[in-house]
Amino acid sequence: MDTANPTPAKGDVQVQVRFRTRQTQYAVTDTAILVPAKLRRYGLSEIINHLLDSTKPVPFNFLIDGKFLQTSLNSYLESNGLSTENVLDIEYVEATLPPTQAATYEHDEWISSVAGHPVAPLVLTGSYDSLSRVWDRSGNLKAVLKGHDGPVKSVAWIPLEEATGSKHRLLTGGQDFKLFGWEYTNDVEGATTRIAYNCVGHTGSVDAIAVHRSGSTFATASYDGSVLLWSTDPTDVEEVEEPRKRRKVQGDNAASIGSIPVKRAIKRLAGHVGAVSAVTYEKTTDVKATLYTGGWDHSVRGWDVESSSNTSTMNCEKVILDMDHSDLSGLLVSGHTDNLIRLWDPRVKEGLVVKLKLASHSNWVSSVACSPTSAYAFASSSYDSTVKVWDIRSSTPLYTLSGGDAEKDEKVFAVDWVGKYIYSGGEDKQLRTFACEV
Amino acid sequence: MKRSRSKTRTTAAPSQNEDTALAATPLESALTALAEANDSDAAVHSSDQAPTVNDSDGLDEEEDEEDEDDDDEEEDDGDLEGAEDDSSEDSEALDEIDPDEWPSSDDQEFDSDDEEETFRDNSVKVLRRKVPLPEIDPVYDPDTSDEETTNTIGNVPKEWYDDFPHVGYSIDGKPIMKGTEGKSDQLDEFLSLMDDPNAWRSVYDKIEDKDVVLTKEELEMVKRIQRGDFPDANSNPYEPTVEWFSSQTMVTPLSAAPEPKRRFIPSKWEARRIMHIVRAIRQGRIVPGAKKPKNTDLHNQTFFDIWGDSIEPVDRGIMHIAAPKQALPDHDESYNPPEEYLPTEAEKQEWKALDAPDRPRNYLPKKFDNLRSVPGYDRFIQERFDRCLDLYLCPRVIKKKMNIDPESLIPKLPNPRDLLPFPSALAITFKGHTARIRSFSVDPTGQYMASGSDDQTVRLWELVSGRCMNTWTFDDAIASVAWNPSKSLSLLSVVARTKVHLISVPGIAGPDITAATEALIGHIATLQSSPTTAALCHWAKTSSSPAPSSSSSTPLPPPTRHSAGSRLTLTFDKPVTYLTWHRKGDYLSTVCPDAATRSVLIHQLTKRVSQNPFKTAKGLVQRVTFHPTKPFFFVATQRYVRVYNLATQKLATKLQPSTKWISSLAIHPQGDNVIVGTYDKRLAWFDMDLSSKPYKTLRYHKQAIRNVSFHPRYPLFASASDDGNVNIFHGMVYSDLLMNPLIVPVKTLRAHQIVDGLGVLHCEFHPTQPWIISSGADGTLNLFS
Structure with a gap:
């Protein structure tokens, strides 16, 4: 029987499959076995568990040709025009449990940006009340960073060698064109913060910060269309004696600002026409790591940092709101105003650089974050008040998490994925934490 | 006869x-x-x-x-x-x-x-x-008939000259003497005859009265005549005959005379x-005038074949429409139908339950034992009536249908999908206002937006997040809000009834820009207003902090709320409805429709001067606009759009949209095309190089158009209407002057709820992206991307 003429007794159709896995602890026999074609993921999972003789059933996901099996085998064969006489190669991986919401941390105002500390159990949020906050994972507000005059639009941790210690450094950029480098110390008596330097150079709101994996340099993107490169070295500053007059408005934290050393940018990367809204480093410790920026001129540009030259320009049709690079897959993930997530392969020099377009969000994709552990997974947040977890092997999102009240159109502005946690923040004024095993 | x-x-x-x-x-x-x-x-x-x-x-x-x-x-x-x-x-x-x-x-x-x-x-x-005569030979001829006689008296009786010595007169008028002198008697005559050798061949000429000697040829002729021959020796009476009129048809006939009737x-x-x-x-077999007897011969008569299948044979012309045929009786109409045609009880009940028009048949088959027991036909009258109705209502005239493919009538327009990008989906809703938002403005960088509402507040929004950044409260409903188009200033103008506030918006621009704006406003405050300006409006600076009295009723300010910013206020006598800036940001124009001759004023910011460009009121002014590149000034009154040249101070053009009430006006960024929205639902596109009449008039809205807008970069324009929709059009203007603009409707955005008959009140494109923002009577602003 062939696929063109499916047999009436559909349930009885059997198909030869060969199972394989990369997770050696779950390896089964290599020989092809006949299974009913009507089986779906659950049935196949049962077969694997049966073959494994495991006492406690382990859920599995199944991949055929690098794509998740989301239907029955039969309909997969039909949709792909395959014969049931073929031997199907099915790869299986242990299914992860859906992310669970771990905790929510209340804020006073909308959260514009979220950054999880890569090592320490700390989360940094920037908010529209011009404050940045440091939280630990148990929900304690460790520190409130006052310095900005306008909403904080971007925050980032600087990974340090001695990151496990109590001293951390972080960056905040605001809509008031300011960019501060902070020093965060968590002592026994409590956490203290101090503005290490004030980065002067931007003439627009600082919308995105990317820190090099080595922690030596960072790049910022601004609405004024400029991308600036900075050194993280706190000693590389100009001392300014006189505090700015405007600071008096803040009153209470005027003392903490005092005289702030001013830092100047190392390099200025000019090329974008219009606002730059996304910036990300290639995630290697290599000094020559490429910097990618995306902006309102609908282009993704790759920069050679050393020569500060624009090495590649990739265009699409829509504004890029956020971008992230996955070191494991080498792909760039970007969120757009046409509700799509685009996956770019920056290594491709010719032809189609947009490898994949993922559509599921019903509004602008405000932020994306790649999984630090999986080459396939990433998370995205959108103005449709959802956070979605994707696997690029599947055209539909794996999980959809609530990032706000959809009834009230609460937008999610930021998402970050650090370790096993996904952090999101938005209009609902809550920092949401999701534990994710993917 | x-x-x-x-x-x-x-x-x-x-x-x-x-x-x-x-x-x-x-x-x-x-x-x-x-x-x-x-x-x-x-x-x-x-x-x-x-x-x-x-x-x-x-x-x-x-x-x-x-x-x-x-x-x-x-x-x-x-x-x-x-x-x-x-x-x-x-x-x-x-x-x-x-x-x-x-x-x-x-x-x-x-x-x-x-x-x-x-x-x-x-x-x-x-x-x-016609006998062909021989040519006359001009040699000597004995014929003397053409000889001129010397005597000119003419043909008169000779006797008249008997008593005279002359016989007549010569041509010179001299008398011609008689030749018979000396021959007085017969004897003399005889003697002279005898003497003259030629006498025998002389002839007496009466007219000349002399003897003429005949020549030899003449004598010959006389002799031939005496013999009875032809006088001419050359004439041949027996010439061969020429058949001139033969049976042969000549190409060119000898005679053009028509064929004589005798040949018939x-x-x-x-x-x-x-x-x-x-x-x-x-013999009396035919009686002339008698009527034809009727043909009673049955064999030759034609009869209509009433049993024939065809009733076509009579040709009634092309336009004849045959009457509708009546349905032939069916088996179940028989008085004795086969059993299978008889309805069961259930079927009978079902038939009766139905309404008469819904029944598939209007009778129930019945069976009778014999023809004798068949009753009178009860449906006869009804059936005749229906038949008459059919005949009465049947078509009699063949209507000529125009066989035109409707597709061919639709102009060939490109597919909207090929005209991307254009705004198509709702992205962000800006919530906060509690009343209708009459006006809003996106700042020149495209990052912020200010909106003015009937709830007497002006709100500043961050565009991409929908975040309300600041709120100003005024004493009156806000009619118009406009950013200063200069990128080196962060100056917002707000029209609150009779007052125009120019606000230096803090916190959204860099310190240098903010300082420049503050300086500009402060600089103005130091100037003394001239008397001419004072007559038109009153300029005053309001202190920046603490918040001015007009904004004292601001509700609990958000934590990020900036200072209210310093302001400059222009106070007018009459309510201002509209305000627009010149592209360089120094001039602004205000419209007070009620102020008669002072309805349109132009103000210069740096010099703090107000001037009234028009001495007379041309009508109820709706909108005014500065030309994006040239020194032109557009004034839209109720019916017309007048274009004034500011350099020469003359009327340049008068655009006539031929509508009743203009609501809005927008100029293409290149400046040669103008769109006009009207309250009578139409949008008129003017090509200023072409005509003062609309190049195209578009009617896509069900209600009045409130605002029209051009995109500054993309070939897009939009119209907002009271029906709650915003229509997006692709409006490509070619640099080739020979090509007409291409206008394609691409999208209808259902933007706002209709509240009290009002839908969308304002729409504006994002300065850099193909996004459109609309404000509505429902108190929200929507951004479509």
Whole structure:
């Protein structure tokens, strides 16, 4: 029987499959076995568990040709025009449990940006009340960073060698064109913060910060269309004696600002026409790591940092709101105003650089974050008040998490994925934490 | 007519009877008679009747031969059918004329007349013949006929000169003496005759009165005449004949005369038929004038085949529409239908339960034992009525349908999908206002937006997040909000009834820009207003902090709320409805429609001067706009858009949208095209190079258009309407002046709820992205991407 003429007794159709896995602890026999074609993921999972003789059933996901099996085998064969006489190669991986919401941390105002500390159990949020906050994972507000005059639009941790210690450094950029480098110390008596330097150079709101994996340099993107490169070295500053007059408005934290050393940018990367809204480093410790920026001129540009030259320009049709690079897959993930997530392969020099377009969000994709552990997974947040977890092997999102009240159109502005946690923040004024095993 | 007919007869008949020798054929004689008739009748006969006359005459000949009594001349002017149709009067006339009345054959006077006629005819014939004469040879000729006589007295009797010595006068008027002097008597004459050797051949010339000696040739001629020969020796009476008129048809005929009627040969067979009819009439078989008897011959009659399948055979013309056919009776209409046609009880009930028009049949099949027990047909009246109704309502006229493919009428427009990008989906809703938002403005960088509402507040929004950054409260509803288009300033203008506030917006621009804005406003405050300016409006600076009194009622400010910013206020006498900036940001224009001649004012910011450009009010001013590149100023009144040249201070153009009430106006960034939105639902596109009439008028809205807008970069324009929709159009203007702008409607955005009959009040494109923002009566702003 062939696929063109499916047999009436559909349930009885059997198909030869060969199972394989990369997770050696779950390896089964290599020989092809006949299974009913009507089986779906659950049935196949049962077969694997049966073959494994495991006492406690382990859920599995199944991949055929690098794509998740989301239907029955039969309909997969039909949709792909395959014969049931073929031997199907099915790869299986242990299914992860859906992310669970771990905790929510209340804020006073909308959260514009979220950054999880890569090592320490700390989360940094920037908010529209011009404050940045440091939280630990148990929900304690460790520190409130006052310095900005306008909403904080971007925050980032600087990974340090001695990151496990109590001293951390972080960056905040605001809509008031300011960019501060902070020093965060968590002592026994409590956490203290101090503005290490004030980065002067931007003439627009600082919308995105990317820190090099080595922690030596960072790049910022601004609405004024400029991308600036900075050194993280706190000693590389100009001392300014006189505090700015405007600071008096803040009153209470005027003392903490005092005289702030001013830092100047190392390099200025000019090329974008219009606002730059996304910036990300290639995630290697290599000094020559490429910097990618995306902006309102609908282009993704790759920069050679050393020569500060624009090495590649990739265009699409829509504004890029956020971008992230996955070191494991080498792909760039970007969120757009046409509700799509685009996956770019920056290594491709010719032809189609947009490898994949993922559509599921019903509004602008405000932020994306790649999984630090999986080459396939990433998370995205959108103005449709959802956070979605994707696997690029599947055209539909794996999980959809609530990032706000959809009834009230609460937008999610930021998402970050650090370790096993996904952090999101938005209009609902809550920092949401999701534990994710993917 | 009758008179002429009889005359013809009387003149023609004798020739027929007598002159067979002269007129060899009946045709000849007929023609002769005709000629006679024509002469005497003063051409009463028309030319086409004449042959008929001849015809009948010819017939007579035959009749005579048959020795019949011929009175059929009466038929001479009638055609063949005329014989039957002649009135009885005519037939009576026929009877009256007895053949004996015909002129007798021995009527000599006619005979001679006829002969004369014939001769004359012949002579005519001879005269017509053109004999080619030999050329005249100019040598000596004995012919003296052309010799000039010297005597000029002319042809007068000679006796008049008997008593004179001369016989006449020469051409010079001198008398010509008589030549007979000296020959006074016969003897002298005789003697001179004897003396003169030429006397024998001399001839006396009376006119000259002298003897003329004949030449030898003349003598020869005299001799030939005496012999009875031709006088000319060269003339040959026996020349070979030339057949000029032969049976051969020449390409160019010698004579252009039409064929003479005498050549006409009547048809023998026609004559036979006529005679047949004449005989029939005479014998009474045909009664002229009698009605045709009905054809009772069943074999030849045509009957309508009522049992035939086709009822087509009658041709009633192309336009005839056959009456609708009646349905043929079915099996179940039989009085004795087969069992399977009889309804069951359930079917009967079902049939009865239905309404009459819903029933598939309007009867129930019934079975009767025999034809005898079939009752009267109860549906007869109804059926006849229905049939009559069918016939009454059936179409009678074939309507000509225009066979036009409707697709071909639609202009060929590109697919909207090929015209991407354009805003298509709602992205962000800006919530906060509690009343209708009449106006908003996106700042020149495209990062912020200020909106003014009827709830007397102006809100500042961050565009991409929908975050309200700041709120200002005023004393009146906000009519208009506009950013200063200069990127080096962060200056917002707000129209609150009679006041125009210019606010330096803090916190959204860099310190240098903020400082520049503050300085500009402060600088203005230091200037003294001129009296002319003071007459138009009042300029005043409001302190920046603490918050001015007008914004004291600000609700709990958000934590990030900036200081209210310093302000400059322009106070007018009448409410201001609209405000617009010049592209460079120094001039602004305000509209107070109620202020009559001072309805449009132009203010200069740096010099703090207000001026009134128009001395007279042209109408209720709706909108004003500065041209994006040239020193033109557009003023939209209720009916027209006037374009003034600010450099020459003259009216440049007057655009006529031919609508009742203009609501809004927008100018293409290149400046050559203008769109005008009207309250009567239309959008008019003007090509200023083309005409003062609209290039296209678009009507896509169901309600009044409130605002129209061009995208500053993309080829897009939009119209916002009270029906709650924003329509997006692709409006491509080509740099090639020969190409007309391409206008394609691409998207209808359902933007806002309709509240109190108002829908979308304002729409504006993002300065850099293909996004549109709309504000509505429902107190929200929507961004579409």
